Amino acid sequence: MEKDYKVKVENVTKEYDLFKTQSEKLRSFFSVSKKRVPHFWSLMGISLTIQPGETLGLIGVNGSGKSTLSNIISGIIPQTTGYVDVRGDTSIVAIHAGLRNNLTGRENIRLKSLMQGMTNEQIDEMMPDIIAFADIGDFVDQPVKSYSSGMRSRLGFAIAVHINPDILIIDEALSVGDDTFYQKCVDKITEFKQEGKTIIFVSHSLKQIEMLCDKVAWINYGELKMVGETKTVTNKYREFTKWFKQLSKKEKHAFETERKSIQKNFSIKNYQKQITEEMQSQHPEEKDIHSKIHKLFYGSVISEKMSVWNQLLTWAVLLVVIFFCLVNVSGYSVGHVLSDPSLIMHPSNILRLPGIK
Structure with missing residues (x-):
């Protein structure tokens, strides 16, 4: 039944503003730029449901929005509109996600585990198993910025599967490993499936998708083209790629x-x-459909721009700071300046206090 779902996304969209400079981005954040910034919709209304214990594959050509959707589900980025309900802890494995470049592998293990709510005692107990699974040797004590993509993938996957998440999201992390590590990952995913874990698997390899997934969603240039049984969807996708x-x-x-x-x-x-x-x-008898849809679209969305009230508060704080800076430079007290604001324009070399002439 739908009420038993593990993940539900409904009418989810994601817009990216195509800023050319950091100053453009800053002006847009404060909503002070009148220049129209080009934008791009990575997702254009995605709706799907993932059941507990289900392994869903996400397929599509590069730039279709697969990674964007997985990042929204994992909570890394917010959606622009739509409803997202994730019932459980998520852990995402992606080559460039979640690892801090300046920290060592061992430090990243501890940081990510602490962020998942684990105690230092639990991490110390689990640490040898993660290091053994990653199998990156002495590099575990080197900064991650020195790792190859394969080593990053090994470490990320090892951490993700050992912190025992409810929902495991794998985004192309198996595409860079060698055959030995790939088989180790497949065995672990199979073990998770047997335990009833929910898995979202993003890959360009249809063989991997067909081997591991119960259901597949085909995202095509930001739109949900098709979702259904693995073989049916992969066959349609093969027809599309052959035509292309x-x-x-x-x-x-x-x-x-x-x-x-x-x-x-x-x-x-x-x-x-x-x-x-x-x-x-569909529901002609229902009233106020418009407000219900508006709430569905924007009710759980975190704005990526400052609200009007926050803008007003920011400007008010800025004006107060400027005022006190000018008072300090003027050499007069706040009381003197408040009684005669023109004193700011005539600085004094002598500090004058109220009641003292």
């Missing part, structure tokens, strides 16, 4: 340009209107 490979270079470029144009010009207002109309047709 047969296109000429010019035709491939035209197709990709068209799809990216759709992602750039996606309208969240039109999408919200579409969902509202669908809901009204």
Whole structure:
């Protein structure tokens, strides 16, 4: 039943502003820039449900939004709109996620474990098993920035599976390891499946997907193209890739340009209107559908820009700081300046206190 789901995403979108400079990003955060910044919709209304103990595969061409969706589910980044409900602790394994470059492998193990709520005693007990599983030798005491992609993947996977998460998310982490480590990972994933763990598996390898996954979601340029039984979806995806490979270079470029144009010009207002109309047709007796859809879209969203009240508060604090700086430079007390603000424009070399002439 749907109420027993482990992960549910509903009408999830993700917009990225394409800033050219850090100053543009800062101005946008404070909402003081009038310049229209180009944007790109990595996800355009994704809805799917993952049941407890299910292994879901995410497939799609590069740039389709697979990693974006897995990062939203794991809580690394927020969605722009939509509802996300994750019932349990998540642990994500990705080549470039979750490891601090300036810390050693051993320090990263402790940091990530502490962030998952483990005690130092539990970490000390678990540490030898993680190090043995990662099998990176003396590099465990070297900064992670010196690791190869394969070593990072080994360490990340070893940490993730040993902190015993409810939901394990694997994002292309098996694509860089050697055959020995790959088999070790597959054995561990199989063990997790037998224990009834929920797994989200992102990969370009359809053989890995077919071997490990119960269900597959095909994300195609930000849209959920298809979700269903593994064999059915992978066969349709193979048909698509075969068709794409047969296109000429010019035709491939035209197709990709068209799809990216759709992602750039996606309208969240039109999408919200579409969902509202669908809901009204399904439940004509319900009232105030519009407000319910608005709450579904934005009720659990964390804004990535400052609200109007926060902007006002920031400006107020800034003005107070500037005022006290000017008072300090003027040589007069706050009381003198408040009684005669023009004193700020005429600094004194002698500090004048109230009641003292």
